[in-house]
Amino acid sequence: MARVVVDPMTRLEGHLRIEVEVDNGVVKDAWATTTLFRGFEIFIKDRDPRDVWHIAQRICGVCPTSHGNCATQGLEESFGVTPPDNAVLVRNLMEAAQYLHSHVLWFYGLNAFDYVDVVNALSAKATTPALKAVKDRLQAFVDSGQLGFLANGYWGHPGMLLTPEQNLELSAHYLQALDIQAKAARALAVFGGKFPHHMSTPPGGVTVIPTLQDIVNYETIMKEVSDFVINVMVPDTLLAGAAYIDLTKIGAGVGNFFTWGVLEDVASCDPYKRALPRGAIFGGKLSVEKVSPADAMEFVKHSWYTPESGEGKNPGDVNATTEPEFTSFPEQVGPDDKYTWTKTTQIKNKQMEVGTLARMLVAYLSKAPGATKIVDNALAALGAAGKPEILISALGRLATKPLEASLIVQKMEADMAMLKDNIAAGKGEWFIPNDVPESGQGVGAWDAPRGSLAHYNHIEDGKISNYQATPASNWNFSARDDNGARGPCEEALVGTPVADPEKPLEILRVVHTFDP
Amino acid sequence: MHYNVSRRDFLKLCGGTAAMLGLSQAWIPQIARALEQAAKRPPVVWLSFQSCSGCFESFAKADYPDVATIVLDIISLNYQEVIMAGAGAQSEKNLADTVAAGGYITIVEGAIATGIPEAMMVGGKTSEEILGEVTANSAATIAVGTCATYGGVQAMNPNPTGAKGVGDVINTPVINIPGCPSNPDTMVSTITYYLLYKKVPKLDSKGRPKFAFSQKVHDNCQRRAHFDSGEYVEEFGSEEAAQNYCLYKMGCKGPETHSPCPLTLWNSKQNWCIGCGNGCIGCMEPDFWDEFAGFYDTLPDVPVPGFIGVKRSSDYIGSTLVTATMTGIGIHAIATAAKGRFKENDDISEGSDD
Numbered sequence: 001m002a003r004v005v006v007d008p009m010t011r012l013e014g015h016l017r018i019e020v021e022v023d024n025g026v027v028k029d030a031w032a033t034t035t036l037f038r039g040f041e042i043f044i045k046d047r048d049p050r051d052v053w054h055i056a057q058r059i060c061g062v063c064p065t066s067h068g069n070c071a072t073q074g075l076e077e078s079f080g081v082t083p084p085d086n087a088v089l090v091r092n093l094m095e096a097a098q099y100l101h102s103h104v105l106w107f108y109g110l111n112a113f114d115y116v117d118v119v120n121a122l123s124a125k126a127t128t129p130a131l132k133a134v135k136d137r138l139q140a141f142v143d144s145g146q147l148g149f150l151a152n153g154y155w156g157h158p159g160m161l162l163t164p165e166q167n168l169e170l171s172a173h174y175l176q177a178l179d180i181q182a183k184a185a186r187a188l189a190v191f192g193g194k195f196p197h198h199m200s201t202p203p204g205g206v207t208v209i210p211t212l213q214d215i216v217n218y219e220t221i222m223k224e225v226s227d228f229v230i231n232v233m234v235p236d237t238l239l240a241g242a243a244y245i246d247l248t249k250i251g252a253g254v255g256n257f258f259t260w261g262v263l264e265d266v267a268s269c270d271p272y273k274r275a276l277p278r279g280a281i282f283g284g285k286l287s288v289e290k291v292s293p294a295d296a297m298e299f300v301k302h303s304w305y306t307p308e309s310g311e312g313k314n315p316g317d318v319n320a321t322t323e324p325e326f327t328s329f330p331e332q333v334g335p336d337d338k339y340t341w342t343k344t345t346q347i348k349n350k351q352m353e354v355g356t357l358a359r360m361l362v363a364y365l366s367k368a369p370g371a372t373k374i375v376d377n378a379l380a381a382l383g384a385a386g387k388p389e390i391l392i393s394a395l396g397r398l399a400t401k402p403l404e405a406s407l408i409v410q411k412m413e414a415d416m417a418m419l420k421d422n423i424a425a426g427k428g429e430w431f432i433p434n435d436v437p438e439s440g441q442g443v444g445a446w447d448a449p450r451g452s453l454a455h456y457n458h459i460e461d462g463k464i465s466n467y468q469a470t471p472a473s474n475w476n477f478s479a480r481d482d483n484g485a486r487g488p489c490e491e492a493l494v495g496t497p498v499a500d501p502e503k504p505l506e507i508l509r510v511v512h513t514f515d516p
Numbered sequence: 517m518h519y520n521v522s523r524r525d526f527l528k529l530c531g532g533t534a535a536m537l538g539l540s541q542a543w544i545p546q547i548a549r550a551l552e553q554a555a556k557r558p559p560v561v562w563l564s565f566q567s568c569s570g571c572f573e574s575f576a577k578a579d580y581p582d583v584a585t586i587v588l589d590i591i592s593l594n595y596q597e598v599i600m601a602g603a604g605a606q607s608e609k610n611l612a613d614t615v616a617a618g619g620y621i622t623i624v625e626g627a628i629a630t631g632i633p634e635a636m637m638v639g640g641k642t643s644e645e646i647l648g649e650v651t652a653n654s655a656a657t658i659a660v661g662t663c664a665t666y667g668g669v670q671a672m673n674p675n676p677t678g679a680k681g682v683g684d685v686i687n688t689p690v691i692n693i694p695g696c697p698s699n700p701d702t703m704v705s706t707i708t709y710y711l712l713y714k715k716v717p718k719l720d721s722k723g724r725p726k727f728a729f730s731q732k733v734h735d736n737c738q739r740r741a742h743f744d745s746g747e748y749v750e751e752f753g754s755e756e757a758a759q760n761y762c763l764y765k766m767g768c769k770g771p772e773t774h775s776p777c778p779l780t781l782w783n784s785k786q787n788w789c790i791g792c793g794n795g796c797i798g799c800m801e802p803d804f805w806d807e808f809a810g811f812y813d814t815l816p817d818v819p820v821p822g823f824i825g826v827k828r829s830s831d832y833i834g835s836t837l838v839t840a841t842m843t844g845i846g847i848h849a850i851a852t853a854a855k856g857r858f859k860e861n862d863d864i865s866e867g868s869d870d
Contacts, residue, residue: 048813055669178583181576194787194789196697433753
């Protein structure tokens with residue numbers, strides 16, 4: 001038995017430490033530690049409620065749009081205001097751009113170096129002038145002797161399975177993706193002013209009143225992004241999926257999934273009719289149950305918070321709290337230690353996985369428009385037609401990202417068509433004037449690209465009296481519960497083979513599938 | 517040249533930097549030569565502490581040059597947690613090797629947790645320990661974003677973790693590039709300035725490069741003419757909003773915010789905050805989260821038109837505001853008139869450490 005620590009876990013948003021116990025080349029146990037605490041719940045208290053959606057975006061600079069939309073929805077409930085259809089559409093379009101930005105950035109920028117051997121690509125035969133240019137550029141970079149951000153990568157690791165030609169092609173797509181992610185952010189800025197941290201969605205609607213030029217700009221930029229998703233990212237996933245098909249055998253995790261749903265259905269505003277609908281799956285069963293933000297429960301036995309910050313309270317409880325109480329940082333995590341800044345967040349006393357896999361399983365099983373065809377086609381391409389259960393694995397998390405991205409392209413196009421129809425029909429309502437109430441409460445429950453997030457607010461005397469947030473990391477990087485059951489990422493790591501504990505590439509792979 | 521970009525692209529990059537630095541086109545060959553003559557790509561260490569990673573996200577949206585060109589052809593980004601291939605022992609070796617070799621630029625994103633040091637740990641060390649070790653041997657230190665410069669979002673009252681900006685923790689000079697997030701053009705131009713002149717640009721009293729932060733949003737705002745004409749948005753979604761009228765009454769903090777935003781804009785110059793119809797929240801000023809709280813409340817103490825000879829009377833602004841601002845008006849109006857719209861142009865080629 002040997003403990004292996006990866007600290008920092010890189011290529012993610014935030015700060016993460018992973019500790020695993022390896023026996024005979026296989027992970028037997030795992031602990032996930034988030035090593036950052038900032039205290040949003042504390043400093044949002046007593047604020048002007050109108051400012052909160054700006055503050056809340058700073059929870060995550062990779063998915064600020066989702067946090068902003070989620071916060072605003074919760075505030076709209078407490079303010080008693082419903083945004084007009086056009087505002088919902090514009091918010092959807094911004095959210096869609098952020099999803100494509102995030103998925104492209106994750107798949108290539110954060111995840112690809114676990115599978116693509118950039119150094120090996122230099123021995124490829126470049127079959128086109130474009131590939132030759134990329135190869136020459138990489139060769140010059142390596143020949144400079146300064147490997148920079150590529151230094152000490154896992155090049156030549158026995159777990160790298162792509163051919164030199166495949167490595168070169170995916171390296172070329174990595175560089176292309178750096179451009180595409182910036183373009184998706186640019187499209188978001190058409191309606192949001194800037195990204196990260198957009199500016200146009202206060203409670204009541206949107207501040208932006210799109211011009212024809214805005215719409216053309218968004219469509220033109222997103223056309224290029226969508227083409228990349230469909231013509232490059234989806235095929236790359238199938239290529240990598242075929243080469244790394246053994247990833248279906250590891251990383252299953254806790255088998256419980258849920259999503260609050262994302263991308264509003266404008267006609268109904270029913271969370272079960274969102275493009276990625278709300279729902280929960282328990283025990284790996286292929287059936288979907290309803291789920292409510294009131295079902296969430298928080299525990300802190302293994303987290304650095306006061307006992308009152310847990311006790312199974314729902315974050316919407318008026319007495320819910322998040323007060324830090326650091327004890328010690330264990331050299332090696334023991335069974336009763338506190339070891340992380342993440343609370344244990346559960347539904348029905350179950351550890352719950354969130355994110356793209358959860359959303360796509362719920363969408364597929366709920367027969368959401370478009371989802372059936374996209375998933376069935378991918379399963380067939382992976383040689384697993386009619387076997388969606390293989391998606392409950394590390395490969396499933398990897399493969400569902402581009403599938404979700406292509407589903408979102410469809411939703412984005414439909415929303416844009418509706419927006420244009422509305423404008424053509426003279427529907428010019430963008431914002432409903434509203435006031436901060438003396439008292440009120442509300443909850444926004446929405447999904448960021450990396451998973452479900454809910455923002456619970458209470459207002460007294462016109463100020464925030466309590467604000468609690470459960471971002472995606474609270475679920476996927478949940479600590480052990482009071483009975484010792486591991487969090488989703490911890491559980492997914494168990495059973496992972498590790499060829500070389502000095503270079504634990506396989507651990508990076510499993511952790512990265514959670515898009516942390 | 518060892519740069520693996522075409523000569524034309526390279527000059528384009530230098531042209532963008534020249535514009536940001538306020539240099540004429542005649543400077544472009546000199547910038548190009550200074551960058552080309554470097555024996556090797558200058559090593560850069562990017563530390564992330566209490567942050568949302570949004571400043572690196574913003575950096576990755578740079579366009580002239582784009583982020584691939586920056587990390588492959590211009591600098592050697594030896595440590596950056598969001599994109600570097602290695603993790604754990606592998607990434608920490610990169611950091612240790614770079615620090616031992618010296619001669620690198622340190623870029624810091626995120627605040628330093630000084631009250632609860634364990635609220636920000638990497639590799640078993642606190643943010644203060646890492647910052648001290650890395651900056652001790654650094655050629656220059658650049659703090660990017662409002663968290664690294666002044667503490668940022670987590671330093672809001674009551675600042676539960678004791679978050680501080682880099683300059684409040686270390687004793688060596690720090691270049692501050694605030695913003696939430698920091699603007700990629702300003703980050704890239706500041707790095708280029710340092711590579712070009714091998715010294716820190718002239719800084720203002722808050723540690724910000726004067727070439728970027730000497731003017732206020734209000735000075736260069738696209739909607740300034742509407743302010744001067746007394747044409748204001750008073751409700752989002754209104755006809756006035758559709759006409760892109762001034763957002764001053766909607767709480768815009770542009771009159772009090774030093775920033776090049778109206779010139780740099782965001783995301784490949786696609787748009788900016790005021791362009792999407794919301795006022796500036798002042799994210800480039802220290803402590804803006806507390807100082808400007810009430811983002812939708814109208815700023816007091818702004819010199820209002822009517823007193824400087826424009827067409828609408830001050831009555832248009834509303835009597836409450838006029839009462840609140842009367843005391844400030846005289847001084848501001850005189851000061852504005854004396855200086856004109858643009859402040860004196862610093863001779864940035866003579867950059868100093870003041």
